[in-house]
Amino acid sequence: MLFMADTQQADEQADGQAATAVEGKAGKRAARLAKQIRAFAAAHGGSAEGQLAHIGRGRTRIALVGADGAWGNLVADTFDTAKAAAERSGLALQDDFDGELAAKVRTGRYEWSRMAGIQLGGPANV
Numbered sequence: 721m722l723f724m725a726d727t728q729q730a731d732e733q734a735d736g737q738a739a740t741a742v743e744g745k746a747g748k749r750a751a752r753l754a755k756q757i758r759a760f761a762a763a764h765g766g767s768a769e770g771q772l773a774h775i776g777r778g779r780t781r782i783a784l785v786g787a788d789g790a791w792g793n794l795v796a797d798t799f800d801t802a803k804a805a806a807e808r809s810g811l812a813l814q815d816d817f818d819g820e821l822a823a824k825v826r827t828g829r830y831e832w833s834r835m836a837g838i839q840l841g842g843p844a845n846v
């Protein structure tokens with residue numbers, strides 16, 4: 721015969737296991753993103769800066785700018801995962817992607833032709 725206390729304890733244990741499983745998945749995602757951030761930094765001058773921005777449906781963009789001016793983006797499922805990845809990788813986070821951070825970005829001929837594409841006769845978006 722189960723008593724109310726036994727049922728409550730079993731429910732709490734199940735809730736704790738479910739929370740640990742979710743935290744485990746988020747932790748693995750953050751670790752994978754941190755590895756990608758470190759690889760980006762190593763390939764682009766040894767360090768990188770970044771900025772986190774909500775992009776909709778709960779997702780967060782991690783904008784990266786390498787020491788050499790190269791840039792890239794990663795996407796995390798949640799803001800907390802993105803923040804954890806940035807912390808694990810040692811990414812220097814900026815509040816905004818403007819001013820000093822934006823001035824560090826170096827774009828090449830390809831980016832300029834893609835941005836102006838249709839208006840200036842750049843390559844088709846295929």
